[in-house]
Structure formats: structure tokens, C-alpha cells
Amino acid sequence: MFVYWGTYFVLLGLGVTIFLQIRWLNSGLQRFSALMIVPIFQSFWILVSVVAGTQIAALTLVMRHAGAGGEPQVRSEYMLG
Numbered sequence: 001m002f003v004y005w006g007t008y009f010v011l012l013g014l015g016v017t018i019f020l021q022i023r024w025l026n027s028g029l030q031r032f033s034a035l036m037i038v039p040i041f042q043s044f045w046i047l048v049s050v051v052a053g054t055q056i057a058a059l060t061l062v063m064r065h066a067g068a069g070g071e072p073q074v075r076s077e078y079m080l081g
Contacts, residue, residue, distance in 0.1 A: 028040075028041070
């Protein structure tokens with residue numbers, strides 16, 4: 001698992017996004033009430049998770065329809081929208 005460069009790329013991205021989320025949440029809590037910030041933060045998190053899950057499910061269906069490995073043209077067309 002740690003022999004592939006993609007693993008380190010994902011871990012770096014994870015660390016950066018966690019840092020930015022905590023920083024954004026803290027700055028919001030400094031300026032506004034927690035009764036307003038926490039529900040907005042949670043709603044955004046849920047919305048982004050649902051959209052990402054939908055995209056992953058759709059990409060899986062496209063790749064299954066294109067064949068076992070998925071044709072590169074089909075994958076690139078899907079990713080470009």
C-alpha cells in the first residue's frame with residue numbers, strides 16, 4: 001500500500017483538507033455563533049459527500065458499461081463532463 005505514489009498523494013490531500021476545514025471552522029466560530037456555524041458546516045459536509053458519492057457511483061456504472069477496465073476515452077469523457 002505504501003509503495004505506490006498515489007497513497008502518499010491521497011494522504012497529503014487528506015491532511016491539507018483536514019487542516020483547511022478546521023481552520024475554516026475555527027474562523028467561523030470566532031465571528032459567529034456556534035448555533036449558526038455548526039449546522040451550515042454539517043449541511044455542506046453532507047451535500048459534498050452525497051454529490052461525490054453520486055459521481056463515484058456514476059463513474060463505476062460507466063466503467064462497467066464500457067468493459068472490464070473501462071476504455072480510456074470513455075473515462076476521460078466522463079471526467080471532463
